[in-house]
Amino acid sequence: MIALPEPKAEVLARRDDIVAGLRALLPADAVIAEPERLRPYETDGLTAYRQIPLAVALPSTTDEVAAVMAFCHREGVRVVPRGAGTSLSGGALPLADAIVIGLMRLNRILSVDYADRVAVVQAGVTNIGITQRVQEEGFFYAPDPSSQLACMIGGNVNMNSGGAHCLKYGVTANNLLGLRIVTVEGEIVEIGGAHLDAAGYDWLGLLTGSEGQLAIVTEVTVRILRSPEGARAMLAGFRANEVAGACVDAIISSGIIPVALEFMDRPAIHACEAFAHAGYPLDAEALLIIEVEGSVEEQDRLLGQIRTICERFDPVSLRVAQTAEESAAIWKGRKGAFGAVGRISPDYLCMDGTIPTSRLPEVLGRIGAMSREYGLQVANIFHAGDGNLHPLIMFDANDPASMHKAECFGADILKLCVEVGGCLTGEHGVGVEKRDLMDVQFTPTELDQQRRIKSAFDPGWLLNPHKVFPLAAAAA
């Protein structure tokens, strides 16, 4: 079980005054303080960890965010930012003495400039909301986390989120141009702008992936891209996880970069088929979804090359989607994959380690062995082209022993990732989940340097202080 810092007793004692202070700043329906109405805010996409906050504030404008931040700073109250609450690392997990600032009411698209291919959106706009807004004009926003339907751009910036199509287009960091932030003191600051590579230090790079620890993001300027001429997905089924893993490595090392290269194993294939009816091969042990894009000729050429590589690995099936509906169903299944696992297990822990693709077969084999040792099932669904693993450890949260085993199993997987030259997190962030493993990856000096950056932005450690750093290091 994860430890949380001691709540400050003197803050808890001022609870009513703090709530009254918030109410003076925000409309009546924007402050939540009754215990039963706070409960649904106690957790995010990682429900194993829960903590009811002191109060929730739901500002609707940057100015309201600034007012709340200035107030909390003055009062010495901790703040936990929250977007859609889909974090899988407990990034939005509250603290007993903290205010949760929910950004979901900042949900407007402020401007779209097709000539310069730039969109300015508020932090609470959903990831897919950007693409939905521009797609009729033939554009899209490239990073596509599987949670893109629900997760918000402010959360994406703070987790530097990735997705299936990031193999070609890069992750959030590669598609950002500017931010409007509110500092911990409540000051509004603009960073970057509607052009590439702003002058001065790369503040944008520093803030991307900062997990709500440096500032509150209220507006985001993103690059939008022209939609490709067309795209087609191929489904390749294999006899074993390791074989599919080897095929991934063969594709990547041949120099072909498909636009997406995704992996699912047997449990995942079956759960996703039940949800999406995509025609996944139910007789395969492992499935690769390989998408290529461009003109029809380009697609044919790439698919031909990929097919040749796949055939070396004795596939049980190879099928190319023939219609847009088929492709849509294939992606619907893949993007709903984690949720779909809810059909076969009441709870899961989703891991997020990254490894060199050459080690895929070996690591998948070792995860399989661990699964047998721990007696817990695993579903593997991940961005294979990037070597970004997502083993989902299935367990029963109503059984404490099962929960404990799942946590230990998860830690072992992440240590394995580091051991083979990878890292703890590909895209879900450290949050609270991987916090205590940070010293497996980083030396004390490295951790200290990161801590000092946090202190420079937030000397009082008021913003999301219980995440990312091992608790002892954070307190130091």
Add this chain to the structure above:
Amino acid sequence: MQTNFSPDQLRDPELAESNTILRTCVHCGFCTATCPTFVLLGDELDSPRGRIYLIKDMLESGGPATEPVVRHVDRCLSCLSCMTTCPSGVHYMHLVDHARTHIENTYRRPLPERVLRSVLALVLPRPWLMRLALLGAGVARPFRSLLPGKGMMAQRLRALLALAPRRLPPPSAAQSPQVHRAEGKRRGRVALLTGCAQQVLAPEINEATIRLLTRLGIEVVIPRGMGCCGALTHHMGKHEPAMAAARANLAAWSAEAEGEGLDAVIINTSGCGTTVKDYGFMFRAEPEPWRGRAERISALAMDVSEYLSRIGYAPTRPAPALTVAYHAACSLQHGQKITVEPKALLRRAGFTVVEPAEGHLCCGSAGTYNMMQPAIATRLRERKLANLAARRPDLVAAGNIGCITQLSGGDFPLVHTIELLDWMAGGPAPASLGPLLAARAA
């Protein structure tokens, strides 16, 4: 998701069912994005995931419902958009139904609200009372802006009066108990649920259904003893009246099914269709013969568009040059997962079919929702009308009387899909298209 019920609680079959549903949820949050109230209000508590959490807490505690929980559960439209979105297959409908019954049984609403809910539960399912009430409302309607007060109750009463139609159509003889013989050789035999509110507000929908089906060789039975499907009271958490209404229908339809036989029970009000298809679940713990009857009837229940796709439909008139925006009623698209059939039929009939953006979002009608939550319902209505208008349709078609009433009064006429299909297959043009067609002819 973890739950916390005692073994004792889990012996209660209702709680055990809800526990199973809750444990399917993995809290991924996908549902928040497609929930109309979350989109409007931006608060986890007004999202399905938030409500699931509130309900879980309420049921686990075992205590009476409290005001905050009631407030957020009341704001749920039961549009079931969340169930379309949910990858895990959480049966939100059964969970929220359970919560509503728990609220109705344990929570005392303020007196004016209690009275209003009781009046609606009494009047809406009874066509003759409904007719009387609407005549009264018609008299009061012009004075609705004089209703004092800004409170929720005054808003509700104004909304109620605004919904009352200006002119009430005369009762239609076709809807009373009888057998409508098939034209030509009989190909099938169905019972038609004539509904409660719909038969008063828009008898032309049942008339069109009967005309079209009999013309296609289907015998249409209007059995005696059939009435409201029970959805209205069911969604208010009034369990017993809902079960009584359902029982009356089960008896009427089973007599036909076990007698001369039925190929289907046809429903042309999708809100009712969702409920009739759920009779099997509602009666799962009831003694025989009810349980078996409910299962059989649920399996026979079909939306009229579903049935027409099965038996085949072809127009007999030349295609009109009209663009129809198809408005997907939530009870059809989310409740019954019927999405392609109505559009395919309209295209087959010769119409150009367009769909609005945000088609998955509810129009705010949602049974009695537009009377109980007028502020949210009005915002959803305006959003829907704007999305429809953006497609520049000549008219809008929907498969549910609730949506038709809710969206009327905009810039385009609203008709039931079946009226258009009947028209193109030899029936009269829908009366509400009169001005449009006259303008076209001129």
